[in-house]
Amino acid sequence: MALRWLICRIANRYREKQKWPYLLPLRTVSGFAAGWSAEQTSEQTVVYSIKATGRLIRPDGTPVDMDMTTAFPHAPELAALSHLMHLTPGQVLDAYLTPDGGPLNHLLEQGDPIATMGQDFQHLTRARGGRTTPCEDGFIFPNTYSDWVPHFYIEDGCWRFGHTERGEKRPAELLSTDRDTVLRWIAHELLNVMRFDKGWPSILTYKTDPALLPGWQVQKLYDHYQHSNHGRLISPDNIHLPMVMSTVFPRHENLNTLSHLMPLTLTQVINSFLAEDGGNLHDALDPTPAST
Incomplete structure (x- = not known):
């Protein structure tokens, strides 16, 4: 199992260099293989x-002797691994070293990786000039x-937003099991x-406090x-959001x-930033123009 997971996590780097489609990329895992589940x-x-x-x-209902770090209820790492369990580690490696994925062909990423993330993500990436690199x-x-x-x-079952510096990942600013929460940020x-590049006033920055x-x-x-400078939001109906923010x-x-972003849908958030007057976030416009 450890070898299967090692191959799953690193062999796509080889496929990337060969300019082959990704095979079972973790970001696209939507569920478990037929009959498999997790506890x-x-x-x-x-x-x-x-x-x-x-x-x-x-x-057949029997548990596999293993423990994997993830986050529930979706447990994407366990879901990904379930798709590899019918193959030996050698067969998994051969599949990743085959352009069409061999026996894992049905898990080959089809089309544009950005498109697989949905319309909101495409809208967001287009708005910033399309400078987006899939991994x-x-x-x-x-x-x-x-x-x-x-x-x-x-990573570990959560969507994360952070930065890399000279190729090295830094701790996430925000993580959540809910992808749209992270995409709002x-x-x-x-x-x-x-907005700064267009000369429009920014929204919800230090200027508005x-x-x-x-x-x-x-x-x-x-x-x-x-002590750790991390926290999470609690909604007006007392729901503790599944998130951690630095x-x-x-x-x-x-x-x-x-x-201020959470009561809006992701679509509304994106459209508000794309409107010069701030759309649904008009009241959160910074009081000074971007040029200052």
Whole structure:
């Protein structure tokens, strides 16, 4: 099982260099192989990340002797592994080293990776000029402003947004089991750059000093050893959102900002940033023009 997973996680780099389509990229896993399922084997914690362990359940109902770090309920890593269990590690490797994926051909990514993420993601990437590079676990958003490159990816069952510096990943600014929560924040980060380039006022930045949206609350999170500047939002109906955000307490400005985005759909958030007047976020426009 460990060898199957090792191949699954690194062999797409070979396929990328060969300019072959990705095979079972983690970002596209939508469910378990027919008959397979998973069960949680440890309590899911929410501290500086969201994590639990789980194991696969065979079609005959027997558990596989294993533990894998992921996040429930979707457990994408376990779902991906379930598609490889009918093959030996050698057969899995051969499949990845074959252009059409051999016995895993049905798991070959078809078409444009950006298109597989849906219309909202396509809209977001087009708005920033299409400078988006797909990778096995997500997408990189190259920029011309610094060595810090935005990176949207999936790891340990959660979608994450962070940066790479000279190719090295930095800790995520925001992670969640809900992809659209992370994409709302990405729209805020990337499309404000687009607004600056157009000379439009930015939205929900330090200039407006956003306060927490009325009705919303924040939960401060700690790790096991020391104070940690991480937190998550609690909705007006007292739902603790499945997310962790890096922020600075007691002000928690990032969480304040995100609270204004959560009542809107992802489509509404993107369209608001693409409207000069701010659309649904008009009241959150910065008071000074971008040129200042």
